Amino acid sequence: MIFVTGGAGFIGSNFVLDWLAQTNEPVFNLDKLTYAGNLANLQALQGDGRHIFVQGDIGDTALVARLLAEHRPRAIVNFAAESHVDRSIHGAEDFIATNIVGTYRLLESARAYWSALDADARAAFRFLHVSTDEVYGSLAPGAAAFTEEHVYEPNSPYSASKAASDHLVRAWHHTHGLPVLTTNCSNNYGPFHFPEKLIPLMIVNALAGKALPVYGDGQQVRDWLYVTDHCSAIRRVLDAGTVGETYNVGGWNEKTNLSIVHTVCDLLDELAPRAGGGSYREQITHVKDRPGHDRRYAIDARKIERELGWKPAETFETGIRKTIAWYLANAEWTRDVQSGAYRDWVAAQYE
Template sequence: MNFLVTGGAGFIGSAVCRHLIANTEHRVVNLDKLTYAASLASLSAIENDRRYRFVRADIADRKAVGAALRDNDIDVVMHLAAESHVDRSIDGPSAFVDTNIVGTYHLLEAVRAYWARLPHGPRERFRFHHVSTDEVYGELPMDGSPFTEATPYAPSSPYSASKAASDHLAMAWHRTYGLPLVLSNCSNNYGPFHFPEKLIPLVILNALHGEPLPVYGSGENVRDWIFVEDHARALELVATKGETGRSYIIGGRNERTNLSVVEAICDVLDRIRPPARATSRRELIRFVPDRPGHDLRYATDASRIEAELGWRAKETFDTGLEKTVRWFVENEAWWRPIRDRRPASERPARLGGTAKAAG
């Protein structure tokens, strides 16, 4: 099949592109605007593959999207393009509204026009897969049940609200216009090529440089983690075998407090790259004021995708984290240019100062 992956130069999108080229016979068109968090270097392993093509375009540009769909006889649109950092959404929500809501609207309209003109066979085969987050469901109590596909939406941040809005738009285009659509909501991803402003890569790189490891509040907020390559496999299954009009939660069943994640990273790094001094990198942990609207706990129940599509996560949190830390240690050529672009205000002094927290 011919896939169009929006946001394919981002963290999850690039993992999807690499998975589709390496493990299937599908053809992939990567449509990406190349904003600050995108990296074509994440796709160097497949950039010369005959089944892969890159198109630089904005999802809000209906003409460009329509041309990419028609020129490549697209069968599946997998929509991952989004602004995705909670802290940035608090500081500047406008970009999140423009991309995640308005951009998704324009994409849906371009896709609907393309789908409506397809002949019978390709029209019946066509799918639109809207990829979202578990953050749309809001906050769980520490002793509560995990999110399921029936959990009501209750977003807390501008980011999660914008993703919730895009979810509702996508489902409305299915119910109103009949667009064959599947939707997925995933827990926190981690793995190789993760943009360094997010919790796990930020902590890895700060720890390697002997810089403070900022943790919001007391570090007791809980997240469910999934290795990005497990997520990529799940997305392919949902896109090709999921039931239209249905949503699927994707999660790794790996609940961890933010503090325990940071401590685990320190322990792995201490083992594979011992610090110069005979001490633990845990000494670099600094607690910083909590951010507004910081949800206490996320947890996901992936029973539907496991039962209906036969998906299982291959990596535990420990095995995935080991692979992730080792990848960052061994791939400075990828992350160094990104890290060096940081504004001076976000470059803490060694063993002192503050840094923007994540998690």
């Protein structure tokens, strides 16, 4: 069995679904079910005995210790995190609590559990920490992409909290010997993405006839990774990664935010034309840029390809088409996650 934290969120739920589609090894799933955690993401696993879910916090050391003792996992895969940059700017405390204090407490729980295992189980155990390319800061145009040796230069409360969590994971390996692995991924997109992030927000707003808010000039560059490619990379790192190492996971898809919005509009023009005619591009509205907005991220994913043989299966063109098709086919999911609190947040942020 593996123990997944944050497995009802966007990437975590995709990982759980993908894991159980690839293997019969059971998953124990712990998620706090904050606003972005959604059990509807895991509805396909209802009644599946391979999936065990408990609502709880990685910072609850008594709960985590009890669950580890009861289920005896061979690995922990930590997705649990607060992850929205804009929210971290307006209120950083939840990010500090989950991403830093929560990771520390989870590491301590894992260390206590691992230390008590027999020699063979200790040697086989892994703690895989899922992180982000945002810890590296911002790249100048034309600068080489982030490698695993790039200096950490986080520029937002979110990325600073994730950088801190990465350092804690590294320290628990070098100080205590905990067998850890770290992955730093680029921007994910795909099914079950909460509609506060760029791609799902554009899809949802476009279909609702609302403005499509683009920060500043929209020329911020990101590397885009389809979420199931990210899941396959994590499986590969868990299976064959070298203990103590970091692996950058990217999609080799550098795109400006504005070009992403244009692509979403053009595909919606094709797949779900506006009732009154015209293009969804007409709904694009430029809004004031957010504070400390990093200009460019880019991942150099050659290490994971060279050492572990992994590379993404999806191009951006195939992945974005699948993503938009999923949202068009799952309008009920989108309606259900758009609570009053979410609508208030979007209004405060963009209006």
